[in-house]
Amino acid sequence: MKNWEPHFSAMSRTCARKLVCGVAVLLAACSTKPAGPAFDPKLARSLDEMATTAAVAKTGAKVCRQTEIGIAERDWLRGVVTEVARDMIVVRIEQAGRFPQSLNGTTVARGAVVRDSAAAWTPCRF
8 A cells, every 4th residue: 555545444445335336326326217107098089189179178179089880980060159058069061971861860961950969079170
């Protein structure tokens, strides 16, 4: 050893290393967030339904709805909201799609008026 180096025993150097490692582990543990669910599907679905309802539940809003025809075909209904009542909307159909169909017991045709859940429709431009 040189004169300027402090004189530590091997035992005290080992204790110092353990102390430094322990402090480092404690500091690392304090800086991380506790484990928790990164994604809550129920919350996401609820927020999506609220946002969709808020967007389409306005008189005069242009809305679209995708419907299933058979097992593989899809068709789009397009209309304008004429009345809003809580989570239900009344839609006047502007474009009835390519295939004949009915919605909630009403035959869908141009000019038909259907009452349906606001969450089933999306805002659109046509």
